[in-house]
Amino acid sequence: MRSIGLYLHIPFCRRKCLYCDFCSFPGRTGDYQRYLEALKQELRLRWNPQWQVATIYIGGGTPTVLPPSALAELLREIKTVARVQPQAEVTVEANPGTIDGPGLAQLRAAGVNRLSVGAQSGDDRFLKILGRIHTTADVESTVALARRAGFTNINLDLIYGLPGETLDDWQQTLRWAIALAPDHLSCYGLQVEPGTPLQSMVREGRVRLPTDDEVSAMFMANTRILPAAGYKQYEISNFARRPRAGEAASGDYRCRHNLIYWRYQDYLGLGLAAVSTVAGHRWVNLDNLEAYLSAVAAGTEPTGMVEPLTPRQAMAEMLILGFRLTTGPDPEAFASRWGVSLAQVLGERVQPLLDGGFLREAAGTYRLTPRGMLVSNQVLTKLLAPLL
Incomplete structure (x- = not known):
């Protein structure tokens, strides 16, 4: 059996952030059901019975703009079609302000055992600059509700090097995040992508980015502050907490799905613009929503590009x-x-x-x-x- 990671892309969100160049669309609620059915059909088209799923990662976009019942149904379909390892890691990305306590409980009951919360900053000023729909209070509430729902593995995504951000600002965000006691922290430097509103804002001088030296100081703060708080760096941008007193010494909060990527192991991507690399072959799905839906409805694999690798x-x-x-x-x-x-x-x-x-x-x-x-x-x- 070939062990693989399974990624499913949900391209919908409530509002597109100013820095985002991902394949995602705000609104379009009328396309939700068609797209979910297409995801299930693509899984059936692509599944190889010689595979077994070690990790499932539902990302976006914002998966939690979908009804929790729809995500639960998607997971049931995966377990019906595919061979999923009993101890598989199952992650769903969640944006604060898009899911409540009952919804989180529904995801946990459906088998989601890892929640990745898009916090991005611990300062409402910077959340507003990024075009986020939530506040820091929303992040705090989402984490508390997730704990109440039974989640014991929660990640916070954070971004540093934001317009106008100082080293002190970033260190305050780190301290705020640590106080929420997540099990994992992903700290990424801001990338100003071509064609995004943020790029226009920077080009026109409406916002000022930190200097390279300031961003380097923020990165070094990660490597100093987070290990001192019990988070071990295992990848350039990622930190997992060590087991606390009373927990099994074997507890490992590293993201097993992302480790598949970093270890250059096999993964299957389903959905719009998703990438797959299996047995040395790589392909990328169509990135046009109507073309993707039409291809799957016709019973054909929605491959947009095959990338040969020497x-x-x-x-x-x-x-x-x-x-x-x-x-x-x-x-x-x-x-x-x-x-x-x-x-x-x-x-x-x-x-x-x-x-x-x-x-x-x-x-x-x-x-x-x-x-x-x-x-x-x-x-x-x-x-x-x-x-x-």
């Missing part, structure tokens, strides 16, 4: 993703897949990066130091130059 490209991707992890690329998995060791592939390019304090060697592999993480793109470009 062995060299695949090897580079595996290393790029592996270096995001604080443990570095897995040397045994790499050698098993490619028949060559990390040291042979990376060669003499490693030593200057070790000497410069950007990499360190440990457990038969190489890991980015905090200094290396700050400039990871440049480090990996130098390290993997022959493969790129």
